[in-house]
Amino acid sequence: MFTSIQETAVRQSLVLPRLAKLASKPPQCLLIEGGSAEERLDMARYWACVLNCENGQEPCGTCQACRQIADNAFNDFLLIDREEEDGKLKQDISVESIRELLPVWGQPPNGGGTRVTVVVEAQNLNGNSANALLKTLEEPRPGNVFVLTAPQRERLLETLVSRSWVITLAWPTGSENSPEVAEWVGGMLTFWRSGQGWFERTSAKGALDKEMGLKVVNGCQRELRNALLNPRSTRAADALSGLFDAKGLRRLDLVLGKAQESMNYNVNPALVLDWVVTAAMPKRR
Numbered sequence: 001m002f003t004s005i006q007e008t009a010v011r012q013s014l015v016l017p018r019l020a021k022l023a024s025k026p027p028q029c030l031l032i033e034g035g036s037a038e039e040r041l042d043m044a045r046y047w048a049c050v051l052n053c054e055n056g057q058e059p060c061g062t063c064q065a066c067r068q069i070a071d072n073a074f075n076d077f078l079l080i081d082r083e084e085e086d087g088k089l090k091q092d093i094s095v096e097s098i099r100e101l102l103p104v105w106g107q108p109p110n111g112g113g114t115r116v117t118v119v120v121e122a123q124n125l126n127g128n129s130a131n132a133l134l135k136t137l138e139e140p141r142p143g144n145v146f147v148l149t150a151p152q153r154e155r156l157l158e159t160l161v162s163r164s165w166v167i168t169l170a171w172p173t174g175s176e177n178s179p180e181v182a183e184w185v186g187g188m189l190t191f192w193r194s195g196q197g198w199f200e201r202t203s204a205k206g207a208l209d210k211e212m213g214l215k216v217v218n219g220c221q222r223e224l225r226n227a228l229l230n231p232r233s234t235r236a237a238d239a240l241s242g243l244f245d246a247k248g249l250r251r252l253d254l255v256l257g258k259a260q261e262s263m264n265y266n267v268n269p270a271l272v273l274d275w276v277v278t279a280a281m282p283k284r285r
Ligand SMILES: [Zn+2]
Pocket: 052, 053, 054, 055, 059, 060, 061, 062, 063, 064, 065, 066, 067
């Protein structure tokens, strides 16, 4: 299990020196954004290893602490996530899941290191749970540090972000879209250029099921990452960076993130994509 952490650490090696530096005086709350959800959680585990490894600050992967953190079996490594109901994840992180840990945080860590509590994909906090967490962060909790993971900081309450030290992972790159997905992304680009040709696509009978809808959103995210990293890497990325300024690209990223969530909650994929193209429509320059 430690292998996954190690592989992510290698891919995200640019942030490792910063984490090593932070380890001498760990911030009370670290916000890990960027990358993929798995990479964010891996980096949260890496950080917990840095703070608890028995063999110094570069996690060894072999001591008991490192192995247990990787296997979710470490006493001083806590995950707060959405609960499951009937085999499905609930929409929000509940306030109870924060409250039930208050007595734990009041106690010193079990081992000789620092207790690390990770709020997994903190954009799923609701008003109540976000406030409960904020209160927790406002009070000193000796021996405890917190990690929030989120696709990007804009998805979290500003008050949470301002209390956090932000680490940004590199966005996932590589692999091209399938021709079918590329075709849909091309349709979006056409609409953003001309304001035409989109709604015929989504209203065509049987054009989109949930699986295809998610693929299109992912495909668009991929081209967005390409546009941010190297606009000339693909034609779609080049087109995106021509249509949107930096703010527009950031906004598109937010819109795509919301679209992904909606589809996972079984909102009609055609309606979601119609919302995407209109909500992200670039301003005329
Ligand atoms: Zn270790």
